[in-house]
Amino acid sequence: MNMAHELGGIEWQGVSKRYGQHTVIPDFHLSIAAGEFIALLGPSGCGKSTLLRMLAGLEPVSSGRITIGGRDVTDLAPGQRGIAMVFQQYALYPHMTVRDNMAFGLRNIRMDEAEIGRRVDGAAQMLELQALLERKPVQLSGGQRQRVAIGRAVVKEPLAFLFDEPLSNLDAALRTRTRLELARLHKRLGATMLFVTHDQVEAMTLANRIAVMNQGRIEQFAAPMDLYDRPATRFVAGFVGSPAMNFLPVRRAPDQDGRCVVTLSNGATVRTAVAAIPAGGNLELELGLRPDALTPAPDGQLQGTVEVIERLGDRTLLHVQLADGLLVVADAPRHGEPALGSTIALRMDLQRAHLFDADGAAHHPA
Numbered sequence: 001m002n003m004a005h006e007l008g009g010i011e012w013q014g015v016s017k018r019y020g021q022h023t024v025i026p027d028f029h030l031s032i033a034a035g036e037f038i039a040l041l042g043p044s045g046c047g048k049s050t051l052l053r054m055l056a057g058l059e060p061v062s063s064g065r066i067t068i069g070g071r072d073v074t075d076l077a078p079g080q081r082g083i084a085m086v087f088q089q090y091a092l093y094p095h096m097t098v099r100d101n102m103a104f105g106l107r108n109i110r111m112d113e114a115e116i117g118r119r120v121d122g123a124a125q126m127l128e129l130q131a132l133l134e135r136k137p138v139q140l141s142g143g144q145r146q147r148v149a150i151g152r153a154v155v156k157e158p159l160a161f162l163f164d165e166p167l168s169n170l171d172a173a174l175r176t177r178t179r180l181e182l183a184r185l186h187k188r189l190g191a192t193m194l195f196v197t198h199d200q201v202e203a204m205t206l207a208n209r210i211a212v213m214n215q216g217r218i219e220q221f222a223a224p225m226d227l228y229d230r231p232a233t234r235f236v237a238g239f240v241g242s243p244a245m246n247f248l249p250v251r252r253a254p255d256q257d258g259r260c261v262v263t264l265s266n267g268a269t270v271r272t273a274v275a276a277i278p279a280g281g282n283l284e285l286e287l288g289l290r291p292d293a294l295t296p297a298p299d300g301q302l303q304g305t306v307e308v309i310e311r312l313g314d315r316t317l318l319h320v321q322l323a324d325g326l327l328v329v330a331d332a333p334r335h336g337e338p339a340l341g342s343t344i345a346l347r348m349d350l351q352r353a354h355l356f357d358a359d360g361a362a363h364h365p366a
């Protein structure tokens with residue numbers, strides 16, 4: 001059985017979106033099982049909000065179909081799709097109390113008042129809003145307002161929740177707290193949740209699967225740690241992980257023992273743990289190393305100058321300028337960090353080095 005046919009499952013089938021001559025989404029396919037927590041992660045302008053708005057019915061598709069729970073909703077009005085959306089701008093009615101804001105959508109569809117009361121009280125309890133029900137939005141903090149906006153979605157008892165950057169107006173501490181509340185809410189309700197963000201920490205901590213997007217396309221759809229450990233493309237490798245992966249231009253040398261061998265720009269030749277790539281194709285590759293796979297050592301294969309020392313508390317990062325001008329980020333040892341401006345050697349942990357083709361395809365250590 002198609003997982004997207006369960007109640008709350010979502011499927012985009014060849015969905016495209018054009019504005020005049022400009023194609024924003026070329027041909028989008030994605031299938032989400034009921035109850036999943038999915039993040040759409042990608043840089044600004046890659047089409048995340050557009051996809052959510054088409055799913056919610058706020059924006060027509062140019063072509064393709066969208067199903068929710070196996071039902072084709074492509075031509076249905078937003079209110080008939082069984083979903084609720086929470087935006088970055090909470091858009092509460094300023095003259096109404098919290099209780100009336102939450103009840104508004106239900107009164108609009110003439111739901112029985114007793115049922116409305118039951119749902120509002122239930123959502124208020126879940127989101128710890130009971131003490132605030134008689135207040136107006138202006139009497140709330142930003143985080144409380146966003147909780148009311150989430151409550152307004154919860155009372156609809158939708159099959160799926162759509163969140164478009166709901167935390168980006170909150171300060172750092174509140175973001176973290178609200179993030180945990182969303183995780184708890186998902187656990188309690190078990191509803192499908194689709195979360196749009198350009199913040200990878202949000203995506204990694206909340207979602208069970210993440211679709212990394214680039215220019216209206218999915219680069220990779222996988223579990224958070226798979227994206228980190230086995231990024232399918234150079235784009236994903238560079239986007240997921242903070243600080244970002246280092247990329248060094250290298251040239252292929254003859255394979256050894258079934259492993260790829262590459263020559264660095266300083267002439268050093270190293271054997272990676274990547275299985276030999278079939279001969280032919282481009283000789284120019286990029287070697288990808290996360291900062292913690294690059295550490296100072298007297299016999300390191302790379303030489304450079306320490307330009308910046310960044311102390312983050314739990315780790316210290318060295319920004320090192322290599323002889324060929326390239327800037328790389330490496331982890332400093334816990335004790336005895338090198339001096340600013342000193343010349344150091346960096347050892348590459350080749351067991352953890354990735355290789356990327358000129359077309360962006362990734363090759364991982366075996």
Ligand SMILES: Nc1ncnc2c1ncn2[C@@H]1O[C@H](COP(=O)(O)OP(=O)(O)OP(=O)(O)O)[C@@H](O)[C@H]1O
Nearest residue numbers: 019022024042043044045046047048049050051198
């Ligand atoms: N009404 C419109 N007319 C023309 N182009 C539009 C329209 N709405 C969006 N776009 C374009 O579509 C692309 C995708 O926009 P979208 O809002 O989906 O991006 P996003 O991934 O949500 O970005 P952000 O992270 O900044 O919110 C952008 O290039 C944007 O300029």
Ligand SMILES: [Mg+2]
Nearest residue numbers: 048049050164
């Ligand atoms: Mg957006």
